[in-house]
Amino acid sequence: MKDVYTDRLLEVTDVPLHVRLEMPEGGKAPRTAVLIFHGFTGHMEEPHVIAAAQAARAAGCIALRAELYGHGKSGGTFRDHTIPRWVDEIDALSAWAAALPGVKRVVLCGHSQGGLAVMLSAARRAGETAGLALLSPAVMIPEGARRGELLGQRFDPSRVPDEFPTWEGLTLRGAYLRTAQGLDPFSAAAAYRGPVLLVQGTEDEVVPRRCAEELAERYADCRLEWLPGANHCYDGHVAEYAAILRAWFDVLA
Ligand code: FER
Numbered sequence: 001m002k003d004v005y006t007d008r009l010l011e012v013t014d015v016p017l018h019v020r021l022e023m024p025e026g027g028k029a030p031r032t033a034v035l036i037f038h039g040f041t042g043h044m045e046e047p048h049v050i051a052a053a054q055a056a057r058a059a060g061c062i063a064l065r066a067e068l069y070g071h072g073k074s075g076g077t078f079r080d081h082t083i084p085r086w087v088d089e090i091d092a093l094s095a096w097a098a099a100l101p102g103v104k105r106v107v108l109c110g111h112s113q114g115g116l117a118v119m120l121s122a123a124r125r126a127g128e129t130a131g132l133a134l135l136s137p138a139v140m141i142p143e144g145a146r147r148g149e150l151l152g153q154r155f156d157p158s159r160v161p162d163e164f165p166t167w168e169g170l171t172l173r174g175a176y177l178r179t180a181q182g183l184d185p186f187s188a189a190a191a192y193r194g195p196v197l198l199v200q201g202t203e204d205e206v207v208p209r210r211c212a213e214e215l216a217e218r219y220a221d222c223r224l225e226w227l228p229g230a231n232h233c234y235d236g237h238v239a240e241y242a243a244i245l246r247a248w249f250d251v252l253a
Pocket of ligand 1: 039111138144149150151206
């Protein structure tokens with residue numbers, strides 16, 4: 001396994017970011033690096049994140065799984081994370097991956113809040129991103145923050161609290177809410193002209209169906225794949241999900 005993967009703490013921003021770099025299956029010389037990001041409270045060992053990395057490797061790509069600020073083994077604390085900070089990190093990790101030997105193209109893949117952050121990064125660096133795989137992207141977060149409703153809890157959107165308790169003792173700060181209020185994922189979709197795969201379960205309990213449909217209309221070149229019966233993390237449907245990703249990475253490899 002030594003030649004196949006390496007774990008690193010990258011210093012591309014002001015905190016160390018934990019990444020795992022995996023080379024393609026079969027010793028092929030890779031030209032495409034697929035960067036894969038988890039969602040809110042997620043990490044790189046979740047089954048759907050591992051499956052995305054495996055699909056990229058099977059398609060002959062480098063798979064680079066990364067844990068973003070305040071998550072997994074990366075630096076920072078959960079309570080201090082914000083979505084714009086994740087977007088800055090994705091920019092920096094993309095630049096790092098683009099400089100790997102032999103790499104010609106960078107593809108971004110993100111689940112849920114990580115998918116939202118990928119969309120925002122791609123929009124402002126459109127020419128540098130060869131394609132996107134958006135996995136149930138959490139595009140309803142900004143609208144929820146503007147309305148004063150996140151994670152099933154209410155707050156006054158004009159007087160954002162300093163602390164916002166979520167679950168299992170995890171608390172967000174006002175900065176998460178305030179910065180989320182200013183994000184516009186649907187304009188970000190219109191700003192990106194490259195190829196986009198959008199995957200979502202028909203039984204997603206977190207992201208409404210209309211969000212995926214509206215996003216697919218906003219992107220210039222988007223394939224929307226519904227996974228029948230699948231929930232937000234594709235529990236019990238990871239094989240179908242992985243097959244869709246594999247076919248997409250084959251096209252972009
Ligand atoms: C929310 C709904 C979903 C929210 C965050 C998410 C902070 C993120 C989900 C994920 O990344 O899996 O109201 O508020």
